[in-house]
Amino acid sequence: AQKITQTQPGMFVQEKEAVTLDCTYDTSDQSYGLFWYKQPSSGEMIFLIYQGSYDEQNATEGRYSLNFQKARKSANLVISASQLGDSAMYFCAMRDFATDSWGKLQFGAGTQVVVTP
Amino acid sequence: DVKVTQSSRYLVKRTGEKVFLECVQDMDHENMFWYRQDPGLGLRLIYFSYDVKMKEKGDIPEGYSVSREKKERFSLILESASTNQTSMYLCASSLSGLAGVWELFFGEGSRLTVL
Numbered sequence: 001a002q003k004i005t006q007t008q009p010g011m012f013v014q015e016k017e018a019v020t021l022d023c024t025y026d027t028s029d030q031s032y033g034l035f036w037y038k039q040p041s042s043g044e045m046i047f048l049i050y051q052g053s054y055d056e057q058n059a060t061e062g063r064y065s066l067n068f069q070k071a072r073k074s075a076n077l078v079i080s081a082s083q084l085g086d087s088a089m090y091f092c093a094m095r096d097f098a099t100d101s102w103g104k105l106q107f108g109a110g111t112q113v114v115v116t117p
Numbered sequence: 118d119v120k121v122t123q124s125s126r127y128l129v130k131r132t133g134e135k136v137f138l139e140c141v142q143d144m145d146h147e148n149m150f151w152y153r154q155d156p157g158l159g160l161r162l163i164y165f166s167y168d169v170k171m172k173e174k175g176d177i178p179e180g181y182s183v184s185r186e187k188k189e190r191f192s193l194i195l196e197s198a199s200t201n202q203t204s205m206y207l208c209a210s211s212l213s214g215l216a217g218v219w220e221l222f223f224g225e226g227s228r229l230t231v232l
Contacts, residue, residue, distance in 0.1 A: 009157070042127075045186060045207065045223035057158045093161060095219075101221045102148045103211035104175070107160040 011055035012114050013082050016073075020067070020076040021111045023092030031097040034075040035105060036066070039089040048090075051075055055108050087115045120144070123208050125226035131232050138227050140208030147213040148189035150175075150221065151183060154205040166191055167213065196213075196221040198231045205229075 003026040025034065027109040036048045051059045051066045061067040067076040079086055089112050093105040124139035142149065148167050152160040152175075164173030164183040172183050180202060184192045191210075195202055205228050209221040 004159075006159075017208065036225075043226040047220040047222075050129075050220065053152070063175075064204075084195075093160075101175075102165060103221060104162060104165060105160075105221055106152070107152075109157055109159040 002054065003105055004094055006092055006108035008109050008111045009109070009111040010114070012116055013079075013086075015084060015117050016077060016081055018080045019082055019113060020115070021079070021090050021092075022074070023076055023108060024072075024074045025092075025094050026073065027094065027096060029096050029098040030081055033095045033097065034066070035069070035093040035095070036064070036075075037088075037091045037093065038082045039091065039110075041088070045091070049077065059117075069081045085113050087113060120221075121208055121222050121224040123206075123227045124158070125227050126225060128227060129186045130141055130198050132199060132231060133196050134231075136198050136229065136231075138193040138195075138208075138229070140193070140195070140224055141189050142191075142208075142210040143189065144210060145188070146223065147188075148209035148211045148224070149185065150209040151181075151191065151193045152192045152207045152209065153177065154207055157187060158197065162226075163193065195229075198204055200231050203229060203231045 005024045032053045034051045038046045049061045049064045063080045065078045089110045091110045093107040121142045148163040151163045160185045166172045166185040208224040
């Protein structure tokens with residue numbers, strides 16, 4: 001069974017600083033994808049970034065980058081130059097391509113980020 | 118623009134009531150999902166559907182059923198609501214396909230309180 005672990009329930013970060021959100025995953029399959037979502041207090045889930053297990057380069061999307069360490073089964077999200085609008089809950093999720101044809105995601109418990117001025 | 122719409126943002130129901138949560142997507146996606154979100158547990162999959170009238174159980178289907186009579190609409194049904202079903206419910210949709218960035222598109226969520 002897959003499992004996603006986010007060990008940081010909450011974090012404070014100062015505006016303009018970088019923050020790293022930890023995510024480790026457990027799977028015995030070789031083909032999978034890792035996703036990060038942001039959930040502001042309004043409730044909607046916003047897709048941020050994706051990393052495929054066979055991607056050689058770490059994914060980047062604007063201020064978001066993914067520190068993918070396959071051997072350690074970790075996929076940490078790095079947010080650079082934090083802004084007040086980055087305050088939200090962040091979820092790491094995984095899709096197992098070997099067993100799933102429909103797009104099911106398994107989610108971690110989430111990390112609440114609060115950006116302070 | 119991609120849109121998943123959940124009919125109710127906030128509901129308050131009584132124990133034993135039948136509850137319908139409706140979800141509509143306008144992206145012609147084949148797959149639709151219902152997740153439940155609880156603090157400290159993240160999102161857990163209740164049911165999903167990969168085609169009209171087709172459904173599959175997720176990780177926590179007990180106490181729930183679903184209906185998909187049209188491609189764009191996926192309903193979650195609580196036959197007899199209980200207090201432990203108080204939660205945030207999130208609907209999502211996605212395209213079908215093999216490996217790729219088939220991210221889920223989510224609705225804004227329905228916060229259900231069962232008294």
